[in-house]
Amino acid sequence: MKHDVELTVNGTSVTATVEARQLLVHFLREDLGLTGTHVGCDSSNCGACTVLVDGEAVKSCTILTVAAADASILTIEGLGGGGDSLTPVQQGFRECHGLQCGYCTPGMVMAATGLLLDDPDPAPDEIRTGLQGNLCRCTGYQMIVESVRWAAENGGPGAVATAEREGASS
DSSP states (O other): OEEEEEEEETTEEEEEEEETTOBHHHIIIIITOOTTSOOSOSSSSSOTTEEEETTEEEETTSSBTGGGTTOEEEOTTTTTTTSSOOOHHHHHHHHTTOOTTSSSHHHHHHHHHHHHHHOSSOOHHHHHHHTTTSOOSSSOSHHHHHHHHHHHHTTTTOHHHHHHHHHHHO
């Protein structure tokens, strides 16, 4: 069975007809070509598919596209607002070598952005707890924690994510 959905993705209104069983991660990647949102495990264990839905970090493999109807979705492609500049979170990953192989990075960045929207000044143990649903298979998490701390000290989650959260709450 197919359904018509309308949602906003990275600030652009999108209307589509989707299968009732289609996961949001597949809609973003296959229908919209937003391949920065990765499919890591298809079971919500790794967090590579994390996006912001109405300003909240959500694993997009855990939500049906039809359930996201009328929502505002922010992916890694939209995080900077369409420009070439990096958000403080992205810059923090660059400054503190939190990138590793990069497969988990978009999900980590989106989860870290959501964390900083909830808590603009998290302690390292709060960052570890906040990102525990995202896995990095390359190395330990120390550089990722340092990246998030860098972002907290240098601008927070970023203007686009902050506007998304504020828009969702109004």
